[in-house]
Amino acid sequence: MGGKKGASLRGSLASSGFKLTIAAAAAACVAVVLMALDSSKNGSFSDMSAMGLFQRTVGGLGMGSAATPAWNLLHYDPRLQSVDDSNMWPVAGGYPYSPSAVSTAAGIRELAREDLEIIRVGP
């Protein structure tokens, strides 16, 4: 037996579901495009070469998440100062800037200076 003449699937839940699926796929595509755009922007030749030229000019400057060397050089560039001496400042309580609290590249070591000799005395 036939159903209603011209029965339409428009407005059905499945068609809403299909539209939502398309919307989700489109949103994912937009996200991918944005990431690709961002990647091309970040990887753009002129920007990368400008950053490279600048760093070669200044001999490599800046590593931390601080654009200015406020407080100390540690979080600006740990290569310049890898020791947090803020605990020696005369401000009671101090400012809790330390390698573990501030810098995004924390605790960079130096090449060890191996000069410790243990002199054993006795039999």
Next chain:
Amino acid sequence: MTMRPLPSNLKHINLILAAGGNLAGRYPLRTLVLIFSLAAILFPFLTALSISEGIKLQSKISVDEGADFYVSGDSAGSAAPLPLSSVDRFRGIDEIDRIVPRIVGRAYLQERTVAIVGMPGGAVPESILIDGGRPIQNKGEVIVGSTLSRRYGLHPGVKFYMPINRWKRFTVAGVFSSRCSIWSSSLIYMSLDDAGELFRMKGMATDLLIYAKPRQSPVVSVYLQNENQKDPPFRIQSRDLVNSFFQKGFESRAGVFTVFYLAAFALAIPLIFILTGLGWTERRREIGTLKAVGWQTLDVMQVAFWENVYVSVLSACLALAAAYVWIHALNGFMIAQFFVAEPGLMPDFPVPARFVPVPAFLAFLLALALTMTGSLYNTWRMAATLPAETLR
């Protein structure tokens, strides 16, 4: 008439579309609220991680384009300046290509701390300067960062001095382009002699930049460590050491941030519980009805799962788009100040940011975990119960 079993992929497609139909067709407003709420929770997370990735990229360039070794004096375990004559200690090492003394310091310009870099000769490529400026040609000339130029009107030709040494006058020759990196923004670049006069440390350098010949870094490292056995001692940082810690440092920070964010995220769970649990009585009865007409428990669970997937995908994508606009159009207004130590609601340099797939995927997983927590267990409990119970 008994139905012949149809291909199972059609069943799964039906269930996926049923999930979408529930969200978009039956409860569109609630779905929208849920998506926007989740996106609002995820957007700061994505913004922060994108800024972290941006800084990491710029830091990587700083490490890669810097020297192979940084040598400074040692004063009770802290870095200290060393005399320029220290260069002689390393001249005999054939594997060294060149040694460049540098002064890096900081000073105040009005209320702002600025970084001072002095290099021999002070040569600067014109391509990294903004139009209207030129490289240093004369004594006392400096190149300033774009933020300093904008904030204090330090345009080419302007003369100024700094409180640290009022007798030392400078003339702005050029301004670094904001494309150079965030660390150029508050930088004053000058010749080594000028920096020595400014800090009253003529004949000294804060560090020596040692550039090894290609593939000779390990050899130079050994020589430097041997040289360090003699007095006075110095501090050495090698690019290899920095590289090994650099990556770990960023990952560790990003990991710590993610953990803290998850903890804060947990506060959002009650909100999501409320939103996903809206109409929970109605949903319970609905599940009972579906079971009564022949839906299996797994069928009900599958619909619930796909509902969560839809919401998570849409909210993660919306959060990423919002973060993208926030960074690129609004320069990280209000948010960037928590992740780059620069005062002010609106940073006056382009906030570094990179939108890479991992944080976006992580955001999707977070949203999925949150929505699942809010709904999947309860759905399973309802679906696994006898219909008579859920229909009551």
Next chain:
Amino acid sequence: MGRDDFAMVKAENVSKTYRLSKQNRVEALRHVTISVAKGQSVIIRGASGSGKSTLLRLLGFLDRPSAGRIFHDGEDVTGFSEEELCRIRSERIGFVFQDFRLLPRMAAWENASVSLVPLGVREKDRLRRASALLDQLGLHDRIYHRPEEMSGGEQQRLAMARALIRSPELLLADEPTSNIDADSARKALEILAGLRSRGCTIVMATHDVDLFHPFEADAVYCLANGMIEPV
């Protein structure tokens, strides 16, 4: 396990107790035995609270008995898993609820064909089958309407359509005429009578004494206080 090859569905000495709290229990059914042969139509009558709906739910595997056994098509299904019972429900049993239990915000044809979704039936086939059935039930103008936009009688017929979409062998109807007007009730009975004439086994629970004659059931069971009483 025994078999009863003559019964479509059978409840043997079933009891059902609801534990409301630590102290309070309700014995909804007590040692009830009922057998319905294939093609038979049976009325279970009783006052409100007599256990009719409970018995119907047990026969439709929507609930499990506290004691006793349930047989379906000769097979003891008492120990079957929920998934197995679900499969039998899906393939062979249609249930019409007293309060319809239609899904809100869903068109009539979607409500009617909801049991076909997990079977992988395509949307246009679901629409076709549901439209045909709704047409037969006099709902051709309501195919795209939601339950909340329909009258009680229309909702009742829609609930029947949902129960019948898979041409079940057994139809269980819980008070099919209680929430609707007389005219709609008459139409509903006509539909049930038509099903009976096509060989469908029907078990109907009702408290409406006036219903018996028009329906001409093959057997009538009387429930009172959870027990079968002589008619």
